[in-house]
Structures are given as structure tokens and as C-alpha cells.
Amino acid sequence: MPGKRNMKLTEEQQEMLAGKYGKGASMAMRIQCAVGEGFEAERMVPVSRVHISLSAQNADIWFTEKMTEAGAAARVIPTVNPGYCVKYFREKGWLREEDAVNMRRTEAAYRKLGANMTLSCTPYISDNRPAFGEICAFSETSVTVFANSVLGARTNRESAMSAACAAITGFVPEYGMLLPENRLGTVLVKVSAAVDSVIKFAMLGLCGKKIGRGIPVFAGLPEQIGTESLIALGASLNISGSYDMFHIPGVTPEAPDAETAFGGKAPVRTVELTDRDLDEAFALYSHEPGEAIDYVILGCPHYTWEQVSAAAAFLRGKKACVPIMILTSRTVIAAAAKSGIKEILEEAGADLIPDTCVDEKCCFRCLEGKNGVTDSPKAIYYMENFGIRMAVRDWKTCLAWAVSGKSDSCTPVSGAAKEDHYA
Ligand code: F3S
Secondary structure: OOOOOOOEOOHHHHHHHHOOOOHHHHHHHHHHHHHHHHOOOOEEEEOOEEEEOOOOOHHHHHHHHHHHHOOOOOOOOOEEOOEOOHHHHHHHOOOOHHHHHHHHHHHHHHHHHOOEOOOOOOHHHOOOOOOOOOEEEEEOHHHHHHHHHHHOOEOOEEOHHHHHHHHHHOEEEOOHHHOHHHOOOOEEEEEOOOOOOHHHHHHHHOOHHHHOOOOEEEEOOOOOOOHHHHHHHHHHHHHHOOOOOOEOOOOOOOOOOHHHHOOOOOOOEEEEEOHHHHHHHHHHHOOOOOOEOOEEEEEEEEEOHHHHHHHHHHHOOOOOOOOEEEEEOHHHHHHHHHHOHHHHHHHHOEEEEOOEOOOOHHHHHHHOOOEEEEOOHHHHHHHHHHOOEEEEOOHHHHHHHHHHOEOOOOOOHHHOOOOOOOO
């Protein structure tokens, strides 16, 4: 029987494992027992929220179809990550028929599982926002770090498959970030750089190599930090390293002060991050895109309502020379349509695209060889893998370039003007 020798399963969990709730649920429980054994969990605990990093890749489709063919259905309705919007990319003529079929098949498999097809990587904004202390099974690195750090929810960095199993069984093995002792800060990061804009928070997150392993506690940051900056920090931390959680004393809920963040213990390491570190991180991603730019991509992670509104305010009455693609959630697009913001953006030449992740080569392969600009180092990180070349700049610069069609030379990020914090 799978499961750690002394992992205690309740009667219900044992019955699920034995097949009383169907073959699919039994398979999911077996997988979770193996995961629990690997991490030396003592028991399974109920989970109240699940988010699955759907990907539309073969292994993902295979697993989800296999589970539903075995009768598995979600006990806890999961939200799902973006794949790609077939309608949008078909209309553009960028999508091959086989890719459209693939995405439709993925959607069908997750619908059959009982998922809420949100297709967004910012579920924590509204569609699936956990409360403090709530036990979740979230996959997608930018989601897990936000849920743990900013909301104080408890989730491990699940894979798409282990999160799907949690949705099916309604339980997760209790280990890692579900246990309070593993949530304490370990690395003191003294920030002497002036981090006062979303792009600078993204650059701060790119300093993972210097921060090293552990749970960073950032000291020296502003007392008020906007949601978008916290999203950018978490997303970047997980491309320069691998982070379940961070603390910011006085800002994040489990760190009212630095002493509490460390649980009264001394940090294992102290690191200092200066303007120079941010400039070095920026230099890695900010190459000169060429005199003319061909497109702008914003929204990795998916743009919030505040970011979409700010883009519309900036573009009102202007006309872009090149396509502006803003990836966001269906919820934000519905609100933008109702408020007239979508129309303003469309008149300026900016599309709000639902359901889509930048890491989908089948949608963006036609951008190969062209010069792009984005405000997201994470977008560059993924899209470079399939030959797309972009430069990173703050969102206003991206939009200004889209309007002028031209780029300017790069200046160090530390000297950049303080930009809006949206909220
Ligand atoms: Fe979201 Fe895909 Fe970026 S899931 S965070 S758009 S890589």
C-alpha cells in the first residue's frame, strides 16, 4: 500500500484509496500518498481551494483525460491557468488547426473534471482568492508565492497533476508550506536600492542568485506596496530562483515585524541589494530592441483591472503604430467592456486577450525575428526559449514606444522616474 509507513489516513481517506469513491479518486489518492511519503507527511488534510497550471501540453492532456476516463471528478472545484484563446489567434491567422484542436481537447478534459475554466494566472485577485490561513493546492509559481506571501494562505508549489489530484480527493498531504515552522524567514535581504515602481520590484525579484535559497525577508522597502508590485516581485523571484514565499515586515501578513518573520531566530544569511544590483538585473533583460519596434506584450502575469485601466488612461486619444497585446483574465475583460475601457484600448490599437499564456509557442511563433518590448522579465524568460526576442521596459515606456513605433536607448532602471502604483 502506498503512503508513508506511519502516515495516518482517516477512514474516509482509506476508503477512497481502496476504491469506494471510484477508480479515478483511488488513483488520485495513490499519487498523493506517494507524494506524502516522499515528503514524510504525517497525514492528509482537507483542502478548500485548488488552482491547476493547465498547459495544453501533451502530458497535461494525457493525465487529465486518463483521470476523467477513470471517473474522477472534482470535489473541490479548481480554477485553471491560461492556455490560449483559440478564437483570438484563429482570427489573427496565427494558429494552426492542430493547435486549435489541442486547446479544445484540453478545455474539454478540464470541463469534464469539473473545473471552473477561468484560464488566468491571477486567480487570487478575485476568482479564487484564499483567506489567511486557508489550506490550498495551487500550482503555477507566481500564484503559489503570492498566496503564501501576500495572502497568508498555505500551499505547496503543486504540479498541475498533484493539484488536480487534490481537486479530485479534496485532500493534500501535510508537509512543507502547510506547516508553520517552514514558513519562517531565513534570509535577511537588506534593500538599500530605491524600489518605488513595479518594474523595480520585478528587478528586485531577479536578484535570486544573490539572495540564494530560503525564504527572504526584505527589509528597507516602502511601507505601502501595491498589489501589482507584489505580483511582479513573486513572479521574478521564481525565474531567478525557486521561492515558495517571501516576507516584507509591516506589509505581508505573517511579518508584522522582522523578528516575527524570523520566528525570533537569527537569519542564516544576510544579503544587501543596492541600486547597482537592480541595474545589473535590468541590464540582463533590457537590450536595445532596435530602432523600430514591432509589437508590445503586457500581462505576464495577467494584468489586473488597475493595470488595464492605467493602460487605457495612457492610450486614450492616441493611436499605436504597432500591435499592443494585453493578456488578462475574462473577469477583467468583462469589466473593461462594461466600463468602456475596452473600447478606448481597441481604438488605440490595443487588444485585451483572454485565456492566454506567453509560454505558448503555437500562438506567438510568428513574432520570431521581430523586435518586441514587454514589462515582464518572466515573458522574456519563457519566450526566449522559442526564439522570440524582447526587451524589458516599464509599462509606460512600452506603450509610448508602441505609439511612436520607435525605441529609445536604455538608461539604468535605478534612475527611472517613480511610476504609478495603480492602487
Ligand atoms: Fe501567466 Fe504564463 Fe506568464 S501563466 S505568469 S502568462 S508565463
